[in-house]
Amino acid sequence: MAGTSIMETLFQRDLDDLIKGIRQQQIKESLFISKAIEEIRREIKSTDLPTKSAALRKLSYLSSLHGADMSFAAFHAVEVMSSPQFFYKKIGYHAVTQSFNDDTPVILLITNQLRKDLNSSNQFEVSLALECLSRIGNVDLARDLTPEVFTLLSSNAVRVCFKRLVENLESSEPVILSAVVGVFCELCLKDPRSYLPLAPEFYKILVDSKNNWLLIKVLKIFAKLATLEPRLAKRVVEPICEFMRRTEAKSLLFECIRTVLSSLSEYESAVKLAVVKVREFLVDDDPNLKYLGLQALSIIAPKHLWAVLENKDFVIKSLSDGDYNIKLESLRLLMSMVSESNVAEISRVLINYALKSDPEFCNQILGSILSTCCRNLYEVIVDFDWYASLLGEMVRIPHCQKGEEIEHQIIDIAMRVKDVRPALVHVCRNLLIDPALLGNPFLHRILSAAAWVSGEYVEFSRNPFELMEALLQPRTNLLLPSIRAVYVQSVFKVLIFCAHSYLLHKENISSVNTDNLASEVPESVFARMSCENSDLATSEAPASSEQHDSFNPRNINQSFGDLSIENGGDATVSNSQASTSASLGRNSFTHESIVNLFNIVELALGPLSRSHDVEIQERARNVLGFTDLIEQEILNPVVQGEENLARAETEASRVVKLMCDAFSEELGPVSTSAQDRVPVPDGLLLKENLADLETICGDIQLPLSSSFSLSSTPLGEAVDISRTNLQSKDETEPSHESTSLLAEHRKRHGLYYLASEKSEGASNDYPPANDPMSQDKLNDDAEDLLKLTEQSLAPKKKPNQAKPRPVVLKLDGDEISVAAKKPELKDDLLSGVVQDVLLGNDGVPSSSRSNRSENLSGKSKGKEKLSTDLSLETKENVPGEKMPDHVNTSSRRSKHRSHGKERRQKGQGKDGEEKEDNGQKEKRKSNHHRGKHKAHQRADEPLNVVAQTPVIPDFLL
């Protein structure tokens, strides 16, 4: 064995040989690698550490560059890692870091090794272990090793390190200085507040340094600091302006511009200068500068819109730039310019532009128009009729893929803005009626929204018959079932509306004023309706129509008695609704047209009642049931005598009215937080375990279905039900109940009203119906674009707001949570130490530290939060009993903090930790007192950077 070991050592290929071999490529690379791995597999089993480590090293190389699997070597890596010699240890650590993950079984073996190395006196070993931990650390390792890491953190190493860093800010060596500034630049990004005291040093660099690399970093630091301390901003603004005026380096110039625009935007003159420089960027030929110029503008846009407006010509010109990035940036800027007065023009320009741009950018444009317009509940939109037609236009853009977004907005504005409904229904009608749109799957969702809107607000439709034809056109079979179901539901609504209008129209003529009575009898009819439906489900349709012929008269007899007692107050809603359409109803709702309508519906939905999709099937049958129910009375008035006719009509109109009422219930937008605001009643105990919910639900559903299914037994029983229902309808409750039931059903199945997918490329063969922009032809040139927006972008107010902005329904939940993000107190240990170093000079460490703890107890919230945060974290990761462990660690932390101060706690072991914790508190308290005391003595010391506001002395003055 020893012999082979020596041989192996002697003739083992080391890493260099391996790399050379791969590069020489005498044989195929993959073959070479698999050979090498076989070799490694053999060598790595060697007991000789050098051989083993060399093999491991080769394996690491192959794994990192050629993706070789090194999981088989996991245990060997652990072995090498535990070698006392640094050279091998390093190889081992490297391999472990590279290959271990949570699934590696032997990861549990390294905990102790890591702990040993973390506690090692050799700082390089410590750093190896730390680096390894940072890469592969998992929950277990973190739990076991956190104390060690905390020990390291609170050790003097970090403190000393920071002191050095600060000292080096005055270094004359440029390399050191740039490294130090680099460090602080990164640190400042994370937690600028802690470094505020260093402002004088940075300022000195800013003024003195000639090194542009350095200046850029310092400027970045000041960009962060200046927002925190206004006096600092005032101080730096002048030098920065000076840089802007004289520097040649574009990178520095850009950094200055960005600093001014982002952090010093209150300084008018500086901003003006910066904007001038931005303009120089914009007119430059270099696309990089152009891009950055646009970006700078978008930084400033929210605060100083004039800067954007001043450069609007460039912005619009770059919309047609060859570079996608530049186009995108200018689009963003353009959208930031949008206001109430110019939204129409900008949108028109952009839509024209979208028509001839490539699909990707086209959708980008559409997307940004949509998102800008709906911002803050459509706050920029005054004329919603225009917006509705704009949405309609978007659909007709060939590349439009924004189906989901447009769908959402169509429904949203329909629900929120009452005044827009007529226009929106018109737009939707145009969409629905176009057979070409059905061929584009991307638009199906929009069509579903359109169908919903035109069904829901059918009373605004100019021609419901036409709408019905659109909804039933043969090409609807291209739609997804879920959208088709929406169509069918809309057919139902439109049908009811037509029947209702027709009856109303008739009644008006014969001046029979029975409609007031009708609305009171929903439940009976409702029940009957469902009878019909289930009848349909079981038997043939013609049979059912025969049935109700016979039982209707009875119902009517019964209901007449009740009806005569009541004076319909409920009918007002439907009356008012009907009156709007009554006028047009007069000319269009003739007997023939209604008959025709019923025929169409039955013809189109007949096949659907056998659809495989349950939703379509059910809805189609609902509709068919309804038509069967009423067509007899409506359509055959001539056969019966006058009296009979009147009765029949009443019956039919009653049914129709009922349905009409049911559908005229408004569906408002519901805030997402609505549920939360329902107060929990006293004494309500919510069950944790909802497993028995199923049985309860089953109980509820069972009676429902059984009562409905009764009707599948023929005639006699069905009449019984209707009779009992009729009796019960004496109370007013049930009548409402049925409507609300229906409404609830719709709400519950609201999902089905809108859902589906999208796809690609609309055909554009149908001329846009009512677009104001078809007049302006598609202009090809950026110059034209420019001209178009010239007026619109001018910040003048347009006086043509003849009609006031309609009300947009708002919900509490809609409040856009702008809530200025509180700068998180990243009060971690590191910055704590940093503050220590920065604030207290190390000559008086104890006082500075006690000051710190005073700080902590002074704003104990921050501190408390920190510790709870920590414990929460562990709670999440580690269940239950691990908690105390953690408390220990945090107490240990504080121990370490005070440890340096008064070396009292040395002797205390782990078992005394609970006590220690208490003692700790007391100590902190005492620190607190002492700290206060000290603070009195040295009031001028800049300690409470966070707690009290501007205790920072005038560093720069």
Add this chain to the structure above:
Amino acid sequence: MIYALFADMAVADNGSRQGKVRLTKWYSPYTQKERSKVIRELSGVILTRGPKLCNFVEWRGYKVVYKRYASLYFCMCIDQEDNELEILEIIHHYVEILDRYFGSVCELDLIFNFHKAYYILDEILIAGELQESSKKTVARLIAAQDSLVETAKEQASSISNIIAQATK
């Protein structure tokens, strides 16, 4: 902070522009899988961009600054707040130093002396920040390291050393 740097070659044959990576350097931890994904995605984004476009690409909340030298693209992935022009200058700085070291650098230099390219990079950048802005200093340091390596190699290849190792 710079997150990653890589140089890859655009092979413009038969229309498919595919990058072959010559050099990568990561300044924050990624798994091997993520790395190859990042490289693949960025190559797709960058290599398809035509000439005369701007050298910045927004990508997943980061920015990528790239620059093309002959067939070689140098790309750096940076934070949103970073200064793009500065990064461009860093790339140029690096390329200039490579050029000075290899004497009009070409792709083959990077292929066969990839480790030196890394050493030089490490002299310039530390943890994703520019460390040494003087080309002369970098050249001097690299030269010093080279001579160290030479002496070490000589020692290692001496026969006595091998014997010493074997009999250990």
